[in-house]
Amino acid sequence: MTGTGVDGAGANVPTISVRIGDAVRCGRAVTVAVDVDPAALVEAVRSPDAAADGRVAVDAPAPGPVHEHVGHVRPGMGLRTRTALARAARSRGLETPHDDALASVRDRLAATSVEEGDITSRRRAVAEAATETERLRERVATVRGKLQAAREHGGDAAAVSEELASAVRQLSETETDSLAARQRFERVREHARERRDRRERVRKLEDKLANLERDARAHLVEQLADRYADAVADAPGAEQVADPFDADPVTAALAIGRLASLSAPVVLACDRFASAAAASRWLGAPVVRV
Amino acid sequence: MLLVIAYTRAARTSLRNVARAHEDSVVRRFGRVALFEATEFGAFQALRLREKHGEAIQVERTRPFNEFEAVRPAVREAARTYEDRETAAVPYDRFADGRDLPPPEAMKGVEL
Numbered sequence: 001m002t003g004t005g006v007d008g009a010g011a012n013v014p015t016i017s018v019r020i021g022d023a024v025r026c027g028r029a030v031t032v033a034v035d036v037d038p039a040a041l042v043e044a045v046r047s048p049d050a051a052a053d054g055r056v057a058v059d060a061p062a063p064g065p066v067h068e069h070v071g072h073v074r075p076g077m078g079l080r081t082r083t084a085l086a087r088a089a090r091s092r093g094l095e096t097p098h099d100d101a102l103a104s105v106r107d108r109l110a111a112t113s114v115e116e117g118d119i120t121s122r123r124r125a126v127a128e129a130a131t132e133t134e135r136l137r138e139r140v141a142t143v144r145g146k147l148q149a150a151r152e153h154g155g156d157a158a159a160v161s162e163e164l165a166s167a168v169r170q171l172s173e174t175e176t177d178s179l180a181a182r183q184r185f186e187r188v189r190e191h192a193r194e195r196r197d198r199r200e201r202v203r204k205l206e207d208k209l210a211n212l213e214r215d216a217r218a219h220l221v222e223q224l225a226d227r228y229a230d231a232v233a234d235a236p237g238a239e240q241v242a243d244p245f246d247a248d249p250v251t252a253a254l255a256i257g258r259l260a261s262l263s264a265p266v267v268l269a270c271d272r273f274a275s276a277a278a279a280s281r282w283l284g285a286p287v288v289r290v
Numbered sequence: 291m292l293l294v295i296a297y298t299r300a301a302r303t304s305l306r307n308v309a310r311a312h313e314d315s316v317v318r319r320f321g322r323v324a325l326f327e328a329t330e331f332g333a334f335q336a337l338r339l340r341e342k343h344g345e346a347i348q349v350e351r352t353r354p355f356n357e358f359e360a361v362r363p364a365v366r367e368a369a370r371t372y373e374d375r376e377t378a379a380v381p382y383d384r385f386a387d388g389r390d391l392p393p394p395e396a397m398k399g400v401e402l
Contacts, residue, residue, distance in 0.1 A: 117345055195345060199297035206299050 016060035016265050016286045029276035029287045030265075038269040038290045042072040045264050045288075060286060063264035066091045070257040074269040079249040081256070082221050085228055088260035089220035096219040098212045105209045112205065114198045122185040129178035136171040143167050224259055231255035236282070237272040257283045291317055292326040293350040294336050301343040308335050325352070360402045364392050 017026040020036055032041070036056060043050070044058040046067070063071055069084035143164045150157040221228075225244075231254075232244040238251040247255070250270050257266055262285035269290045273279035276289035296302040302322040309316045309324045315332050317325040326332030328351070340347045357366055368391040372382055386393050 192345060196297055196348060199346060203298055203302075210299075 013280065013284060013286055014061055014263050016058060016288070018265075018288055019057040019059075021055055029280035029289070031276045031289045034290060036290055038072060038074060038267050041267045041288050041290070045071065045267065058265065058288070060265050061263040064091050064262075066256070066260045067262065067264050067266075070253040070260065070262075070266065071264065072267045072269070073250055073253045073257070075250060077249045077253065079253050079256075081245055081247075081249075081252045082217060084253070084256045085224055085259070086217040086220040088256045089224050091261040092259070093261075094220055094223055096216040098216040098219065102209070102212045102216060105205055105212060109202065109205045109209065112198065112202050114195055114202060117188075117192055117195050119185070119188045119192050122181070122188050125181040126178075126185045129174065129181045133171070133174050133178045136167065136174050140164070140167045140171050227259055228255055231258045235272070254283065257285060260285075262286075291328050291352045292332050292336050293348075293352050294324050294326060294339060295348040295350075296322040296339075296343070296346065297348065298343065298346040301339065301346040304339055304342060305347070308339060364390075365397060368392055368397075 013028045015026060015028055016030065017024055018030045018032060018041070019025075020032055025032070040054070040056045041058060044054070044056045045060060046063055048058065048060075048062075064087075066084060066087035069079060069087060143160065147157060147160045147164055149155065150160045229244040232238060232241070232247045232251055235247075235251045235254045235258075238247060238254075241247050244255070245252075250272065254272065262283070265286035265288045266279075266283055267288050267290065268276070268279055273282065273289070276287050279289060280287040294305060296305040305322060305324055306319075309319045312331075312335055315327050315329065315335060317327055319325075326336055336347070336349045340349060368382075368386065371389070371391065372385055375385060383394050385391070
């Protein structure tokens with residue numbers, strides 16, 4: 001073990017217990033048989049209640065956000081190195097000058113809600129009423145023509161006249177409905193506009209939050225960059241790279257795991273360490289090695 | 291044209307992706323706003339976005355503005371003479387007062 005202080009394994013690494021079937025193993029470093037699915041172990045760490053009845057169960061402190069990144073170290077893993085490193089910094093209690101602003105924006109976002117609305121049916125009602133009005137206008141015109149023809153050529157003018165009256169009446173009713181539909185639409189459109197104003201405020205806050213988070217992340221990464229470089233250089237089995245942020249994901253995850261304050265176990269499905277105990281000492285965290 | 295405005299970050303991302311993928315149907319694109327061509331295909335893209343994001347996507351139809359059709363001559367005259375004024379600091383309502391120009395309130399009360 002080469003780490004010192006907070007980087008190294010301390011006496012405060014918690015003891016965990018891992019149950020596979022009926023066999024239970026306890027300790028800071030546990031090795032399980034190769035036929036155990038590492039993903040099932042990770043799942044058991046992250047959702048112990050869901051896994052309690054399964055073949056695999058882990059009794060350990062609950063994982064923090066950095067565990068999402070470095071809690072399952074395996075060949076072919078992906079890693080957002082800077083995000084993970086920033087979370088490692090948070091796990092150690094590091095702060096940034098942006099934290100007050102972040103908290104304030106988060107509070108304001110939490111206090112702002114926009115109800116969902118849908119005025120599709122109102123738009124449809126307006127369009128349908130307009131189409132129906134147009135249809136009836138044409139019908140009135142047609143019947144007027146028919147009445148004209150009946151008068152000129154001696155048809156049943158009285159019957160057609162009645163037909164016309166009926167068409168005019170229908171048109172008048174539909175025009176009234178159409179106007180009402182449009183008025184209703186205007187009203188709900190006002191509400192939709194207010195909802196948009198609120199959404200606009202939420203979006204601005206979210207943009208602000210994203211910017212602050214980026215700045216905070218940069219600050220946290222900056223604070224740990226040197227230690228991270230040291231951890232990468234010290235990681236067993238790592239290839240040498242000029243920029244530690246170009247390190248392969250397994251190496252980077254191990255280095256970040258070493259820097260992070262991890263009380264939930266790291267599931268190791270890689271052969272970088274001679275034993276689970278060696279891994280646990282190097283990481284300063286409980287380890288389940290497959 | 292169809293004016294499509296995104297009101298959430300997710301809707302903005304979708305709008306950008308759609309606008310980028312169908313540049314030939316996009317007349318203009320600003321941050322979270324795009325003007326689609328007034329074709330069925332432009333409408334299809336706008337409706338897709340609204341289907342996905344609901345009210346977080348606003349769709350409006352624009353039409354060309356011809357000041358010779360849309361407004362009375364006094365309004366055009368007011369714009370021309372006001373922009374031609376000698377004292378930059380004078381606000382329009384004071385400028386219009388005493389001249390034969392429509393006051394702001396009168397213009398606000400008239401819809402196009």
